[in-house]
Amino acid sequence: MDKGDLGIVSSGTTAMARPRVLILHPALTPYRIDLFNALADPFDLTTLFFRPNPVSQSFDQTRLRRQLRCAHGDLNQGIDLFGRQFRWGIGRALRVHRPDVVVVMEYAPSTWMVAWQRWIGRKDFGLLIWTADNVEMCLGASPIRSMARKFLLSHADGLIVYSAVVRDWFVGWGMDHEKMAVCANINDPGRFRARLQEARDLACSLWQRYRFQGRFVFLSVGRLAAIKGVDRILLAFHEVHRLRPETRLVIVGDGAERERLESSMRALRLEEVILFTGQLLEQELAAWYLLGQVFLLASSFEPYGAVIHEALTAGMPVVCSRVAGGRDLIVEGKNGWLFDPWDRDALVVCMMNAMAGRPLSSMPAAALPPDLMPIAFADGVAQFVRLVRQTAKHTEEE
Numbered sequence: 001m002d003k004g005d006l007g008i009v010s011s012g013t014t015a016m017a018r019p020r021v022l023i024l025h026p027a028l029t030p031y032r033i034d035l036f037n038a039l040a041d042p043f044d045l046t047t048l049f050f051r052p053n054p055v056s057q058s059f060d061q062t063r064l065r066r067q068l069r070c071a072h073g074d075l076n077q078g079i080d081l082f083g084r085q086f087r088w089g090i091g092r093a094l095r096v097h098r099p100d101v102v103v104v105m106e107y108a109p110s111t112w113m114v115a116w117q118r119w120i121g122r123k124d125f126g127l128l129i130w131t132a133d134n135v136e137m138c139l140g141a142s143p144i145r146s147m148a149r150k151f152l153l154s155h156a157d158g159l160i161v162y163s164a165v166v167r168d169w170f171v172g173w174g175m176d177h178e179k180m181a182v183c184a185n186i187n188d189p190g191r192f193r194a195r196l197q198e199a200r201d202l203a204c205s206l207w208q209r210y211r212f213q214g215r216f217v218f219l220s221v222g223r224l225a226a227i228k229g230v231d232r233i234l235l236a237f238h239e240v241h242r243l244r245p246e247t248r249l250v251i252v253g254d255g256a257e258r259e260r261l262e263s264s265m266r267a268l269r270l271e272e273v274i275l276f277t278g279q280l281l282e283q284e285l286a287a288w289y290l291l292g293q294v295f296l297l298a299s300s301f302e303p304y305g306a307v308i309h310e311a312l313t314a315g316m317p318v319v320c321s322r323v324a325g326g327r328d329l330i331v332e333g334k335n336g337w338l339f340d341p342w343d344r345d346a347l348v349v350c351m352m353n354a355m356a357g358r359p360l361s362s363m364p365a366a367a368l369p370p371d372l373m374p375i376a377f378a379d380g381v382a383q384f385v386r387l388v389r390q391t392a393k394h395t396e397e398e
Contacts, residue, residue, distance in 0.1 A: 018044045019392040022099035024075065024110050026085065027051040030059065030281070031306040033067050034188040038381045040070035043388065046097055048075040050085050050110070056223055056255060059281070084109050091117050094125070100392040101126040103160070107148040115155050126391035129153065130160040132185070132303035134325030135169050157391045160384060162304050163328040181387035183380035184329075186309040189371055196314055196368055199286035203364045206287055210275065212361040215248045218351065219292025219316070221285070221307045222299075224255030229298030229321065229341050231257075231264060236298075236347040238268045243352070246360065247273070252288055254279040289314035290364045294354040299324055300341050312336075315369025319350045335372040 021043040025032070028049055039045050047070055053059060065072060078087035090113045094102070102125055104111040111129060118127060129152060133141075141149065153159060158179040161167050167180050207213075218237065222228050230251060237249045251261070251274065258276065265274050280288065295311035295318040308326035311318050318336035320327050330336040337350040 018042060019100040019388065020044045020098060021046070021101050021103065021388055021392075022093070022097050023047040023103045024090070024093075024114070025049055025105060027054045028059070028061060028064050028068075028072075029054055029057070029306075030064060031185060031187055031310075033064065034191060034377070035183070035381065035384070036072075037067075037069045038188070038377075039384065039388075040068075042385050045070040046099075047072045048093060049073075050076055050078075050087055052076065056225065058279075087113075090114060091121070094121075099125050101128060101157075101388050103128045103130055103388070105130050106132070107145065107152050111152055112148075115152060119155075126157045126388075126394065127155070128158045128160060128387065128391060129156045132162060132325065134162070134166055134303060134323075134327075136323050137303060137325075138166070138169055138173075157394065158387050160387065162325055165328050166325070178390075179387070181383035183384040184309070184375055184377075185304045185306050185326075186373070186375075186377055186380065187306075187313070188377050189313050189373065192310065192313050193368055193371070195283065195286045196290055199283045199290060200364050200366070202283055203287040203290040207291055207361070207363055210248075212248065212291065215246050215361045216244065216355055216358070217291055217293050217361050218247065218249045218296055219252070219288060219294070219311070220249070220296045220298075221252040221288070221310070222297070222305075224251075224253050224257040224261060226257055227299055227301040228255075228257075229300055230261055232298045232341065232344055232347060233296050234261065234264050234268065234270070234274070236344050236351060237274070238270060239344075239348045240351045241270065241273060244355065247355075249274045250277065250288060250292065251275065252277045252280050252285065286314075289316065290368075291361070292316050293358060293361060294319060294351070296347075296351070297321055297324055297326075298341050298347060302326070309373060312372040315372055317354060317372065319347070319354055329374060331374055335374065 025047055036047055052061060075087050075089055077089060086109045094117055102114050104114050159175060160181045160183055162184050164182050167182050171177050220233055224230060241247050262276060295316045297305055297320050299321050302324035305324040305326035308318055308329055312335055320330050320336055320338055321341040322338045323341060327338055330338055337353055339346040339350045
């Protein structure tokens with residue numbers, strides 16, 4: 001039996017001495033590509049995906065997978081039950097790939113299956129759990145999730161989290177600091193800013209088309225679902241626009257809430273000052289990151305929020321919900337502002353504060369604005385690599 005039996009696409013590289021790492025992941029998204037590629041250098045990495053696309057989102061998977069430099073394939077046979085993915089063939093995948101370390105997402109059925117396989121069968125691979133939990137999610141976890149977290153972490157070799165704040169919470173909860181890695185859900189800024197540079201001509205064209213001269217542009221990017229709070233953004237913008245008529249709002253994204261949101265826009269008589277673009281990718285999305293002056297995220301539930309780091313990397317300050325995991329990237333008053341997502345007045349205040357002292361929209365300059373990110377992509381990769389190597393060495397010694 002070889003990798004071809006699982007539909008694996010090889011990276012085309014060989015590295016006999018490198019630890020073999022198997023990542024079981026729900027689905028490939030654009031913001032995971034840079035990390036997977038960075039991990040393909042120190043490790044013999046294979047990533048298996050459970051779904052052709054994330055729930056409620058759709059990407060051109062052929063294009064995304066062409067960008068991957070690690071071996072990859074699918075493990076999509078099984079059932080989805082109560083929002084949980086049960087996948088057949090995990091034991092077979094372990095036998096085929098013979099990993100030194102397995103990285104699994106969350107406390108999901110697949111994590112239980114890998115832990116069970118390690119217990120009943122081959123015990124010579126390390127097990128790392130990768131979670132998107134933020135502190136609010138940890139504190140508000142259901143009894144079942146809390147018990148699953150406690151049991152699985154007691155049988156895992158380490159934990160990967162998105163921020164130092166979450167790491168510190170888990171340390172206080174009882175996790176060993178040395179068995180944790182902080183790897184934020186962010187892209188390689190060099191590649192992202194190069195894409196921004198390439199999108200400048202398109203951004204200039206859009207700036208002229210929508211007559212942004214003398215305007216102030218707020219930007220929202222994300223799936224149009226109820227938990228994203230775009231309805232709250234509309235109501236807050238209605239008040240801000242009353243006070244500052246030069247303001248404009250651009251909403252990038254699509255989803256089940258779009259029709260209702262557009263109806264609300266019309267009811268508020270804001271059709272002339274709000275633009276719904278639909279879902280955009282690559283250069284078109286990058287162009288709007290150049291045109292927006294302040295980014296808005298009002299989610300009532302957001303494990304992280306990759307769009308926060310994209311906006312900051314583009315040099316755009318962020319008005320951010322306090323419940324978003326990515327709030328840890330915000331340095332209040334310097335690169336953004338935090339607010340209670342259920343408090344519309346607080347959002348209005350933050351939007352007005354964000355406008356203070358900032359010039360009105362002008363043609364995108366040849367030079368990009370300074371990157372506002374407070375952390376580095378390379379540091380997160382280094383921590384991920386350290387924990388995997390540490391786990392592989394410990395497993396080998398056993």
